[in-house]
């Protein structure tokens with residue numbers, strides 16, 4: 001109702017993070033620059049932690065625009081309450097891996113192939129996990145070895161773990 005009254009074209013208080021409403025504070029600019037730098041320079045793991053509602057998910061959304069522009073293949077996992085099997089299934093779906101998505105071995109094999117292909121044409125690949133603090137220990141143990149895949153130029157997959165400050169521990 002107030003949209004019509006104030007002559008607005010979109011609802012201003014939407015709860016979903018929308019980069020088009022982004023307020024570019026110095027900290028937000030810095031976070032985005034660091035995420036982009038971390039991904040581009042193939043650092044492997046990047047942790048984005050901060051207090052509740054400070055814009056972490058919004059920053060990941062902004063990063064997505066950049067990744068699309070740079071042709072960086074990425075998968076985003078935002079539901080962290082997953083079993084290891086569901087985790088691999090989601091990775092396979094998001095990267096559109098051609099394999100039996102319910103077999104961990106096949107998913108890992110197909111992912112490895114994708115990463116090698118991407119690296120051979122000097123393209124970066126990213127996996128971002130929001131609410132990473134809630135990942136089960138078992139799933140975390142599956143994520144860790146992915147970060148070890150590397151060639152001479154750096155890590156084959158960049159992994160962003162985002163979540164509230166408990167994540168730092």
Ligand SMILES: Nc1ncnc2c1ncn2[C@@H]1O[C@H](COP(=O)(O)OP(=O)(O)OP(=O)(O)O)[C@@H](O)[C@H]1O
Pocket residue numbers: 014015016017018021022023024025028050051052053054055056057058059163164
């Ligand atoms: N820089 C910003 N400019 C505009 N809106 C923002 C900004 N940062 C956060 N918001 C808004 O604040 C709300 C919370 O942001 P967001 O969900 O990104 O925070 P979060 O850090 O991921 O929170 P949580 O810790 O609960 O996951 C959203 O509605 C989002 O649009």
Ligand SMILES: [Mg+2]
Pocket residue numbers: 056057058130131
């Ligand atoms: Mg969030």
